[in-house]
Amino acid sequence: MVKERARILVVGGGYVGMYTALRLQRKLKAELRRGEIEITVVTPDPYMTYQPFLPEAAAGSISPRHVVVPLRRVLDQCHVVVGEATAVDHAARTATVTTLATADAGRTELLGYDELVLAPGSVARTLPIPGLAEYGIGFKTVEEAIGLRNHVIEQMDIASSTRDLAIRDAALTFVFVGGGYAGVEALAELEDMARYAARYYHNVRAEDMRWILVEASDRILPEVGADMGRYTVTQLRRRNIQVLLGTRLESCADRVAVLSDGQRFPTRTVVWTAGVRPHPLLAATDLPLTDRGRLRCTAQLTVEGTAHAWGAGDAAAVPDVTAAPGALTAPNAQHAVRQARVLGDNLVHTLRGEPLDTYEHAYAGSVASLGLHKGVAQVYGRRLKGYPAWFMHRVYHLSRVPTVNRKARVLAEWILAGLFKREIVSLGSLEHPRAEFELAARGKHPHDPKGSS
Incomplete structure (x- = not known):
């Protein structure tokens, strides 16, 4: 039984935020019903994105709406606030939040709490490269x-x-910059899709396209091991994809990609996947941070030296008790999901005056898709290539995507995709849904002869 009424604030609706709130919702069902516990989740989006499926969504293998999990449906016992936390004053137990209602007016509001779960995740790590912000x-x-x-x-x-x-x-x-999961899988899936789409163009062949992967280090996909990384390079090059190791993007101004080895590529596409950094919100708190801007956390997922504050995932520096002293767990989805479960349990233990558990998880392995029926994997020391690795990739992520509803929908889409041809339609107008109406309202619609003057 909980000692006293507690307000729990979860900042972030990603892996850690959603899974922690879901764990609390299940463990504290009776307390929530009696009003002894109140859980508030602050998130910029009303859904959690299952990022490992983004490459398949980009390639058209999965519908975009099935890559996301609606938080209000899953967290039906929590209060979901769609907004951005901009600062946290833990000494005063308050968080400054900008919501959809207050953003237009330039106002903020304060949310009070008793227990804080800070899990804003990470943002793209960019560099001051000419043209990168524009293109x-x-x-x-x-x-x-x-x-x-x-x-x-x-x-x-x-x-x-x-x-x-x-x-x-x-x-x-x-041009794709970054040889980690995001860069390699995005490039491989989109190249696969574009090569298929080329058959429907009378004057564009797959051989006409140039796909380039730029990586600053001497290897790609370090998560799957050096041998699998070299195998991946070989497979990509067999598909006429240029893999440039030990190379950096120095400029993409004026739509020309200039590389550190002197090569220049006129291009209209530069995809940046060169790493992430902790969310800027962490710098606007009074909580202890590491030199790299991540939350200093203990193996119990409490914030170091701070009561009533918790952290996990990309935003947290969590000791890896299975490795050498001083080692930290990697900021990936595998750890984030498992840390969220321990964090939720430990928060409940704290409310009930029970001892805390230690987060301890040995790395199981990694899987990566390289396009339809192609992949690499290293699972429990075993290496898989080609179709078996691709199949393992799908099985693993299908088992990990939240909710039975999403699992069933994704599986149904994969089955249908195996029976019918790929969809190669571009719906670019979705990004500017009011464009045509605005033209018509101004009397400048291109298809209207009266409005062409």
Whole structure:
């Protein structure tokens, strides 16, 4: 039984935020019903994105709406606030939040709490590279994934409809920066999709397209081991994908990618997946941070030296008790989901005056998709390549995606995709839904002869 009424504030609706709130909701069902516990989740989006499925969503293998989990449905016993936490004063037990209702008025509101779970996640780590802010495309959200899919198909349309060789070559050159999971899987899935789509263009062949992966280190996919990383490089190069190791992007101004080895590629597509950094919110708190800006946490997932504050996931530096002293757990989804369960349990233990558990999880392995029926995996020391690895990738992530509803929908889409041809439609207008109405309202619609003056 909980000692006293407690207000729990969960900042972030990603892996840690959603799974922690879900764990609390299940463990404290009776207390929530009696009003002894109140759980509030502050999140910029009303859904959790299952990021490992973003490459497949970009390739059209999964519908975008099935990559996300609606928080209000899953966390039906919690109060979900769609907004952005901009500061935390833990000494005063308050968080400053900008909601949809207050943003337009330039106002904020304070949310009080008794227990804080700080899990805002991470944001893309960018560098001051000329042209990156203007022309770069990220790959962390479902909106970016679908926007990139639309963009790639649009570039094929541009190349198909122009006689200008310079425009055509730039449209068919795709540069991806970053050789981790996001970069490799996004490139491999989109190249696979574009190669398939090329059969429907009378003047664009798969051989006309140029796909380039730029990685600053001397290897890609370090999570699957050096041997699997080398195998992946070999497989990508066999598909005529240029893999440039030990190379950096130095500029993409004026739609020209300039690399550190002197190569220059006129391109209309630069996808930036070169790492992440802790969410800026952490710097606006009075909680202890590491030199790299992550929350200092204990192996029990409490914030070091701070009562009533908890952290996990990308935003937290959590000791890895299975490794050498001083080692930290990797900021990946595998740890985040498991840490969330321990965090939720420990928060309940604290409320009930019980001893805390220690987070201890040995790394199980990694799987990566390289396009339809292609992949690499290293699971419990075993290495898999090609179709078996791709199948393992799908089985693993299907088992991990939240809710039975999403599992069933994703599985149904995979079955249908195996029976029918790929969809290669670009719905770029979804990104600017009012564009046509605005033109009509101004009397400048291109299809209206009266409005062309």
